[in-house]
Amino acid sequence: ASTLGGLAGCASQLPGFGDDADGSAVTPRPTVTGDADTTVSLTASDGAIRPATDQSTTTWLYEGQFPGPELRVQEGDVLSVELNNDLDAETTIHWHGVPVPNSVDGVPEVTQEPVASSDSFTYTFRAEPAGTYFYHSHVGLQLDRGLLGPLVVEERDPHVEYDYDYVVVFDDYLPGEPTLPSDEGAGGGGMGGGGMGGGMMGDVRPPYEGLLVNGQLPEDPPTFDVTEGDRVRFRFVNASSATVFGVRITGHELNVTHADGRPVDPVAVDSFAFGAGERYDAVVEATNPGSWFVQADALDGDEPPARAVLTYDQLDGVRNPETPSSSGTRLRYEDLRAVTPLDGVDGTPDRTFDLTLSRGRGQSYTWTIDGQAYPDADPLRIHPDEHVRIHMENQSPVVHPMHLHGHFFRVGDAIKDTVMVPGHMGEVTLDFRADNPGRWLFHCHNLYHLDAGMARVIEYV
Ligand code: C2O
Ligand code: CU
Structure with a gap:
């Protein structure tokens, strides 16, 4: 292990707690009380997911939707979400990225008792700061079954201008019930339908059946309609369980404006990579009419890319879909400079x-x-x-x-x-x-x- 700026690290056992704490x-x-500006109820239950028209599998969803409903509120609003648990398992909701009061953070055994089957629990918090977030179950592998959805907290005064605002949730699609390898030596035996195969040496990703954008496989891609000359804000969320995505939009530069919801000085890149739990917002200028791919490749897997279509009105047919937009520059953390x-x-x-x-x-x-x-x-x-x-x-x-x-x-x-x-x-x-x-x-x-x-x-x- 290394030292940092001359400071010896090593803090597993630190002496002297308790006596000098104020x-x-x-x-x-404090828990937020009083009237909420927005009240939502989210029921977690069995549901069918149909990422492509010819496929259907039963899994666990919020409100029967995949991804779960987009929650969109104004910065500073009080959001109150009632979770109703219709699963035959315990569950919780975590508000990924939002610095909520501890009591509503949704981590079982750490911040709350898990919500029992047939029970409900209300999460109330002030939605701030503005940003692109998501919510998901924090119990076991439930997120990989589909218990997730986007949460957008809109700025009252954005530092960038845009005409459209689209949320783009990337995910890895696993039919059946996810399981951990139960025994390293088993070499793949005893896994559930979506098990990881129990690889002993490497880190085997589950056998994902495909990569999804807003719940759709590339055969049936969602379409984002825009008008020439407009500025389109995309809020990209990596809601996957085990995939690092490389994201680009063919024919266009991405002007990255927010990292994990926090505003940055805009950086123009051809693509960015992000891991599970990360978010980026990027503004794209619609100055290259046609139809283009909004595409995410698994950098650590070999599934076909997740794809949506960006299309300018009255035009169809995908133009030069395989051509990267420009220089091939990929965002690095070093390029990100927080506005504040x-x-x-x-x-x-x-x-x-x-x-x-x-x-x-x-x-x-x-x-x-x-x-x-x-x-x-x-x-x-x-x-x-x-x-x-x-x-x-x-x-x-x-x-x-x-x-x-x-x-x-x-x-x-x-x-x-x-x-x-x-x-x-x-x-x-x-x-x-x-x-x-x-x-x-x-x-x-x-x-x-x-x-x-x-x-x-x-x-x-
Ligand atoms: Cu422990 Cu997305 O969270
Ligand atoms: Cu890890």
Whole structure:
């Protein structure tokens, strides 16, 4: 493990908690009460998914839709969502990226009792800051069954102009019930219909049947209609369980305007890559009439790309679909510059965690942070108002999109809540201000890694 700016990391056991904490500062943000501006009810139940016309399979959905209904509210509005659980399993909803009060963060056993079958639970919070988010179940592998949907919190005063606003949710499509490899030595035996095949050495992705955009396979692509000369804002969400997507729109540059919902100085690129849990907004200028592909390739899989069609009115036929738009430039984190820097994360951190990410060594399929597999893992303890730094070194060959609940963090000059740590000793440093007391999960958003232990609780003491 390395040192950072002369600071010795290593914070698994920190002495001296409890006595010097200011008790009053540890109070979590209060639950939002009073009248909601928007009230929604989401019922989780069995449902049929038909990503292509000739396919149908029963899975779990919100409101019978896949993806779940788009929730769209104004920044600062109070949103109240009643989750009704019609599944024969426990469930929760997590508001991915929104720094909600801890009590409504939706993490079973950490922030709430899971919602029992036939029970309901109401999540009420102020929708802020503006941004592109999504919501999903935080129980086991339920997200991979379809319990997810987009959440858009609109700016009252956007820093970019646009005429259209389209949400584009990319996902990997798994028929049947997802399962973890139950035994590394089994070599693929005993998996459910959607199991991962139990590869012992590598990190085998589940046998995805296809890649989806807004719930559709490429045979039956959604269409985004625009008018020549207009500016189109796309809100791209990687809601997949285990896929890193490379995204581009043929014939057009992407002007990336937001990373994980946070505004950035616009960057023009040909494509960007994003991992599970990340979001990018990009504005496209409709100055090249025709029909084009909005396309996402699995960078770590070999399924055919997810595809939608961008079309200018009165024109059809896809023009030069395989031609990349321009230079082939791909967005890098270093290109991202937050419009407003994150407060309180400059200079020397008050506390640093130096963490390794790796595959567990035992007989069972586990993924670890600093050698520990959640839930048998020590919490990372912090004090309110500290500037906390987390440095990660990825000792495995695969990328880990690491997500922090309840806070945004600074990575380089960007502000994000999910960041990919590249494989083969890739390193990432993130900094955040401990400004939202509670118990928060910090984890890999590859659902199979999360479910196999790649998580820690960050606990305010
Ligand atoms: Cu998308 Cu722990 O969350
Ligand atoms: Cu991972």
